[in-house]
Amino acid sequence: MLSIAVDAMGGDFGPRPIIEGTLQALRERSFKAILVGDVSAIKPLIPDAFLNRVSFVESSDVLDMHEAATNALKRKETSIYKAVDLVKEKQADAVVSMGHSGATMSLATLRIGRLKGVLRPAIATIMPTAVFGKVSLVLDVGANVDCKAEHLAQFAIMGEAYAKDILKIAQPKVGLLSNGEEKSKGNEITKEAYEMLTKMSSFVGNVEGNNIFDGSVDVIVCDGFVGNILLKTSEGVADSITKIIKHNIRKSPLAIAGAVLMRKVFTVLKKQVDYAEYGGAPLIGINGCAIIGHGKSNAKAVKNAIFQAITFSSSNINADIENKLTIFES
Amino acid sequence: MLSIAVDAMGGDFGPRPIIEGTLQALRERSFKAILVGDVSAIKPLIPDAFLNRVSFVESSDVLDMHEAATNALKRKETSIYKAVDLVKEKQADAVVSMGHSGATMSLATLRIGRLKGVLRPAIATIMPTAVFGKVSLVLDVGANVDCKAEHLAQFAIMGEAYAKDILKIAQPKVGLLSNGEEKSKGNEITKEAYEMLTKMSSFVGNVEGNNIFDGSVDVIVCDGFVGNILLKTSEGVADSITKIIKHNIRKSPLAIAGAVLMRKVFTVLKKQVDYAEYGGAPLIGINGCAIIGHGKSNAKAVKNAIFQAITFSSSNINADIENKLTIFES
Numbered sequence: 001m002l003s004i005a006v007d008a009m010g011g012d013f014g015p016r017p018i019i020e021g022t023l024q025a026l027r028e029r030s031f032k033a034i035l036v037g038d039v040s041a042i043k044p045l046i047p048d049a050f051l052n053r054v055s056f057v058e059s060s061d062v063l064d065m066h067e068a069a070t071n072a073l074k075r076k077e078t079s080i081y082k083a084v085d086l087v088k089e090k091q092a093d094a095v096v097s098m099g100h101s102g103a104t105m106s107l108a109t110l111r112i113g114r115l116k117g118v119l120r121p122a123i124a125t126i127m128p129t130a131v132f133g134k135v136s137l138v139l140d141v142g143a144n145v146d147c148k149a150e151h152l153a154q155f156a157i158m159g160e161a162y163a164k165d166i167l168k169i170a171q172p173k174v175g176l177l178s179n180g181e182e183k184s185k186g187n188e189i190t191k192e193a194y195e196m197l198t199k200m201s202s203f204v205g206n207v208e209g210n211n212i213f214d215g216s217v218d219v220i221v222c223d224g225f226v227g228n229i230l231l232k233t234s235e236g237v238a239d240s241i242t243k244i245i246k247h248n249i250r251k252s253p254l255a256i257a258g259a260v261l262m263r264k265v266f267t268v269l270k271k272q273v274d275y276a277e278y279g280g281a282p283l284i285g286i287n288g289c290a291i292i293g294h295g296k297s298n299a300k301a302v303k304n305a306i307f308q309a310i311t312f313s314s315s316n317i318n319a320d321i322e323n324k325l326t327i328f329e330s
Numbered sequence: 331m332l333s334i335a336v337d338a339m340g341g342d343f344g345p346r347p348i349i350e351g352t353l354q355a356l357r358e359r360s361f362k363a364i365l366v367g368d369v370s371a372i373k374p375l376i377p378d379a380f381l382n383r384v385s386f387v388e389s390s391d392v393l394d395m396h397e398a399a400t401n402a403l404k405r406k407e408t409s410i411y412k413a414v415d416l417v418k419e420k421q422a423d424a425v426v427s428m429g430h431s432g433a434t435m436s437l438a439t440l441r442i443g444r445l446k447g448v449l450r451p452a453i454a455t456i457m458p459t460a461v462f463g464k465v466s467l468v469l470d471v472g473a474n475v476d477c478k479a480e481h482l483a484q485f486a487i488m489g490e491a492y493a494k495d496i497l498k499i500a501q502p503k504v505g506l507l508s509n510g511e512e513k514s515k516g517n518e519i520t521k522e523a524y525e526m527l528t529k530m531s532s533f534v535g536n537v538e539g540n541n542i543f544d545g546s547v548d549v550i551v552c553d554g555f556v557g558n559i560l561l562k563t564s565e566g567v568a569d570s571i572t573k574i575i576k577h578n579i580r581k582s583p584l585a586i587a588g589a590v591l592m593r594k595v596f597t598v599l600k601k602q603v604d605y606a607e608y609g610g611a612p613l614i615g616i617n618g619c620a621i622i623g624h625g626k627s628n629a630k631a632v633k634n635a636i637f638q639a640i641t642f643s644s645s646n647i648n649a650d651i652e653n654k655l656t657i658f659e660s
Binding site for chain 2: 068128129145178179180186187188190208209210213214222223228229230231232233234235236237238244245247248249252254255258260262263265268272273
């Protein structure tokens with residue numbers, strides 16, 4: 001049975017949604033949870049029926065969201081440090097944290113270590129598309145701000161493996177994010193990466209920002225600077241549209257009635273674009289499994305992040321990445 | 331009276347929307363239009379009443395949207411080449427084209443020339459925000475794929491001048507697009523640009539993708555690679571949301587009724603995010619004025635692009651840019 005270490009103290013809302021999500025996951029799947037945090041506060045939240053599959057690790061410190069990620073390595077009593085180290089020490093198969101994402105990334109990379117051949121692990125995020133039931137995977141979205149071509153090429157391999165092994169897409173299409181579809185488009189680094197990626201049979205060439213959402217491609221590769229910006233831009237557009245609609249509905253009783261009749265449509269839309277449905281962001285390229293959740297995760301998001309960790313840890317993804325990275329060696 | 335050269339042959343839909351938009355503009359404002367293209371085809375479209383303010387320049391060639399921009403300089407008979415040269419030869423104050431944007435950019439930069447001190451002109455685009463009546467300006471969105479810090483710093487000056495002189499924002503806030511608000515965030519080039527930008531009193535620091543749409547900042551500076559990606563990403567998100575809503579409305583008669591009642595809300599939303607309301611994308615930093623319209627421009631978009639050209643050419647923006655660029659010299 002897999003053991004999943006859960007940082008019970010990370011996240012913007014404290015332990016409650018994390019514990020609730022863990023319990024939901026325990027109800028639906030067979031695994032063991034190791035909760036890391038203030039045991040006197042979290043243990044009373046676990047019903048007796050679950051205690052045979054839940055263990056606790058005491059930690060006296062929490063890394064605040066606003067602290068520099070570089071502090072994480074020195075603060076050995078934090079819940080995130082201890083949760084990551086459970087994977088390092090093979091006491092857990094995966095770690096899930098809704099806390100400081102930069103810290104999780106640094107700790108997981110440095111304490112657990114990288115896969116053979118991986119230059120830099122990447123954070124991937126699952127994006128909704130307009131095609132029902134289809135998602136796309138964008139990486140990197142924050143771990144690596146300044147990238148070289150070989151980093152981007154490795155992200156493509158890691159994304160392809162995630163798409164195959166975790167998202168169960170038999171023949172994923174991998175695209176390189178650029179400012180135009182033509183091969184001649186791109187900046188110096190993406191043009192160099194393009195040449196390297198032609199070695200991958202799944203590579204479909206350059207793709208553009210809109211292709212993230214139109215279902216035409218499964219994996220989109222970019223550096224962490226661009227990835228972070230496109231993530232925030234997407235959130236900004238969706239938020240603005242929602243605000244404009246809500247603001248204008250309020251102005252008219254007819255529109256309010258219309259919105260009531262359309263409630264189901266908005267529910268479907270919300271579900272389709274809700275990150276909580278997709279869990280967290282996997283850190284790919286480490287010698288283990290770390291799922292980085294959104295700080296604002298509710299119980300459902302925590303549950304889905306744990307499911308991701310279970311699927312990841314039961315899969316062959318890390319061996320597949322190590323094998324496939326060799327195509328760039330010759 | 332200002333003279334505006336209009337490339338009558340550029341754009342995806344041929345001369346008709348361009349001529350229609352020019353006529354709409356002539357009805358509302360006092361200026362002269364110089365239409366460049368196949369005169370035998372376009373002259374019959376102009377009612378006699380306008381002929382005292384419309385002149386024609388024959389051109390026998392059109393640059394196709396799919397050709398390389400580098401061809402533009404050799405093809406001296408194209409409508410875009412001739413329209414740009416009217417500005418170079420001081421026969422027109424501005425050029426407006428819905429055609430090949432890369433070609434317009436290259437021709438305008440090389441034939442008309444750059445302003446004193448400008449290293450690279452930038453293409454700016456006006457973005458809608460969730461705050462009614464408020465827009466933001468993003469630059470560069472495509473002209474410059476690989477940028478140095480000094481290019482980004484100059485874009486900030488050009489954007490600030492456009493916000494003040496054209497958008498009439500008395501004290502524009504200028505932000506540097508990055509992967510976080512903290513000064514420590516950014517890639518190597520944006521961190522260097524950040525230091526240079528502290529010389530500008532309008533500089534508010536790093537901003538994130540969502541700030542483009544929340545009305546918190548007026549000018550957002552990035553390189554053309556990132557700018558293009560965020561533009562396409564924004565379009566992709568808005569398109570996907572529209573598609574998901576439409577798809578789900580069709581499934582339910584109740585939702586269809588609701589959508590009818592909400593029609594006015596959707597109309598307001600559409601108007602608020604419709605690029606046609608904002609005209610085209612100004613190329614800033616050349617010794618003149620060039621407005622680059624969307625290939626799919628309808629008559630309204632053409633009219634608004636011409637209005638932009640008129641406001642730009644009547645303003646002091648180019649002198650302001652030359653003056654303010656000197657702050658980076660010391």
